[in-house]
Amino acid sequence: MPSETERIGLALSGGGYRATAFHLGTLKKLHDLNILEKIDVMSTISGGSITGAYYCAEQGNFDAVYAELYSALQTKDVVKKVLFSWLGLRLLIFIVVLIFSLYWLFTPFAWLFPVILVLLFFIILRYQFMLLPISKRIEQVYDQFFYHKKKLAELPEKPKLIIGSTNLQTARPFSFSRSTMWDTSYGSKANPMFKNDGFPLSRAVMASSCVPFAFTPVTIAKEYFRNPADAEKIHPLLVDGGVYDNQGIHKIMQDNRDLNIIITSDAGGGSKGEITTKNTFTLLTETVNVFMARIKKSQMVTDVYDNADTFKKEIAYFSLAWDMENCIPGFIDNLEKKQITEAVITAQRLKEDWVSHPRKYAVEIEDHLKKNVNYDSIPKPTPEEKKIARGVGTNLTALKKEEVDCLIKQALALTEIQVKLYCPSLFRNH
Numbered sequence: 001m002p003s004e005t006e007r008i009g010l011a012l013s014g015g016g017y018r019a020t021a022f023h024l025g026t027l028k029k030l031h032d033l034n035i036l037e038k039i040d041v042m043s044t045i046s047g048g049s050i051t052g053a054y055y056c057a058e059q060g061n062f063d064a065v066y067a068e069l070y071s072a073l074q075t076k077d078v079v080k081k082v083l084f085s086w087l088g089l090r091l092l093i094f095i096v097v098l099i100f101s102l103y104w105l106f107t108p109f110a111w112l113f114p115v116i117l118v119l120l121f122f123i124i125l126r127y128q129f130m131l132l133p134i135s136k137r138i139e140q141v142y143d144q145f146f147y148h149k150k151k152l153a154e155l156p157e158k159p160k161l162i163i164g165s166t167n168l169q170t171a172r173p174f175s176f177s178r179s180t181m182w183d184t185s186y187g188s189k190a191n192p193m194f195k196n197d198g199f200p201l202s203r204a205v206m207a208s209s210c211v212p213f214a215f216t217p218v219t220i221a222k223e224y225f226r227n228p229a230d231a232e233k234i235h236p237l238l239v240d241g242g243v244y245d246n247q248g249i250h251k252i253m254q255d256n257r258d259l260n261i262i263i264t265s266d267a268g269g270g271s272k273g274e275i276t277t278k279n280t281f282t283l284l285t286e287t288v289n290v291f292m293a294r295i296k297k298s299q300m301v302t303d304v305y306d307n308a309d310t311f312k313k314e315i316a317y318f319s320l321a322w323d324m325e326n327c328i329p330g331f332i333d334n335l336e337k338k339q340i341t342e343a344v345i346t347a348q349r350l351k352e353d354w355v356s357h358p359r360k361y362a363v364e365i366e367d368h369l370k371k372n373v374n375y376d377s378i379p380k381p382t383p384e385e386k387k388i389a390r391g392v393g394t395n396l397t398a399l400k401k402e403e404v405d406c407l408i409k410q411a412l413a414l415t416e417i418q419v420k421l422y423c424p425s426l427f428r429n430h
Helices: 016-032 047-057 062-075 078-083 086-106 112-131 134-147 201-208 228-232 249-255 280-305 324-336 342-347 352-356 362-372 383-390 401-422
Strands: 008-012 039-045 160-167 172-176 238-240 261-266 314-319
Touching (some): 008 047, 016 401, 047 134, 047 201, 160 249, 172 201, 172 249, 201 238, 261 401, 314 401, 324 362, 324 401, 362 401, 383 401
Parallel strands (some): 008 039, 008 261, 039 160, 261 314
Antiparallel strands (some): 160 238
């Protein structure tokens, strides 16, 4: 068990419903290991914010919370709820008008077609967010499905939930918590420009999962400014937190330095293999994916791999894209690169010769670590189950039971082995 001096942080990455399901498995395993209830800070992004906010808002019987969210992932279809609404009807009307305008091509007034087409596109480009406020509708759906009118101030003190979004106005993260809403560009966290009295939890989660190109950026209404005059000068424009920090680990490492144990659950599916771009939009999307992948790698170097020389924390990181079978060989690789802290080396009872020459003693180290983590007792996903889990999209459509089960099983296995490998102090009294 963690001692009173140990403080634990948990980061849940973005990734739509895929991330929501994967992180549900992470929470389940941490609960089974008697760690979840000891989490001090939880940093969430996008799909991870759906899971984290739901867990924190429904504090109580974990088994009940797990069962409710497990069922919701299979029955609560956000996309369908948006499409079959007045907003969806507006979009349908626009499409019908666009198609009907083709009629003019077959009349003596064919010259009107390009005029009508230009007018329609001018209207949608100029007034898109006003005519199609998709984020506002999704916020309503989130509230109906998950949060039931709860406000930020109703979140528990522990774990401290930090919901992350990205502020396009400042190119900085904008965070929501029980006590504050802040962006470092607008003053200190101790004296924030914003107040969260009555701020909807569903809106914070919407800001965290506001995917660029698809959703309407979230703004902060005047009523949430401490000084109403600031609302005339400051205009935060919030989109998906993954644009700045898709793992949520940056917020934990930089703003919560008193945490000495960090667990990061990453629902990234890894490489999609060969891709094709058939239009400008898909090309732009894939280009943005490259930018975000580079940001992720840079943050991983700073916040995880350089940890042994800088922060010296116990950090367990794992990704949906990983194979559990490679986790112990990966630990040995990190040992060779001097990326394992002395505290972890000591706790894992690694011999001095092993640490000096990990490649030479790889077999002995692997056997030793397998015993330490009770490797044979951990249920291992099959190749087919991994393929199904990684094939799940990152949208907000309801998932099949098989997809949810495979995502959870992958998370259960990876969480257990990585936490046991890299956070041994959590089990010192076992």
